Amino acid sequence: MEQNSVAKPPNRRSTGVIVVGIFAVIAGLGEVVVGFTGNYLGILSNSMTPSFSTGVVGLFYSLGGFFLLITRMKWGAVLAISFIGAEILGRIYLIAIGIAPGKGFDAVKILVGGLIALGLIIYILFKWRSFD
Numbered sequence: 001m002e003q004n005s006v007a008k009p010p011n012r013r014s015t016g017v018i019v020v021g022i023f024a025v026i027a028g029l030g031e032v033v034v035g036f037t038g039n040y041l042g043i044l045s046n047s048m049t050p051s052f053s054t055g056v057v058g059l060f061y062s063l064g065g066f067f068l069l070i071t072r073m074k075w076g077a078v079l080a081i082s083f084i085g086a087e088i089l090g091r092i093y094l095i096a097i098g099i100a101p102g103k104g105f106d107a108v109k110i111l112v113g114g115l116i117a118l119g120l121i122i123y124i125l126f127k128w129r130s131f132d
Helices: 015-037 052-070 074-096 105-126
Strands: none
Touching (some): 015 074, 052 105, 074 105
16 A cells, blocks of 8 residues: 655745844844943933843843744744743843833833834744744
8 A cells, every 4th residue: 555645845934033033133132232331222211220131131032033043943933932031021020120210211112122022922923833
C-alpha cells in the first residue's frame, strides 16, 4: 500500500513578524540608552535619572525582538513573548519604585509604550501558526 505524502511547504516568516522583531530591537536599544542617559531623542519632557534597571528593561525588549528575528520556531516566539512581557512588567516596576514618572505627560508616553509592547505580543499570538 502506497502512502501519499504531501510535502508541507516551508513556513515563511511573515513580513509583519520581521517588522515587529526589528521594531522591538530598536525600541529596546532606545530604552537602554535612556537607562544610561536619562532621555533619548528628547522623547521625555523631563529626563529620568539614569539607572541600570531602565537599561535592563530595554534589554528585555531587544531580546524579544532578537528571538523573533533569529528563529521561525515556536520556542523563539515564546521567548519573544516572555521578554516583551518582562519589558511591560519592567515598566510597571520602574513606575512603582519611582524611577519612571507615574504622573503627567511622560507617564502617558510610558503607558503608550507599554501598550505598544502589548500590541506586539498580541500580534505574535495572532501569527502563532506561522511559527514551526
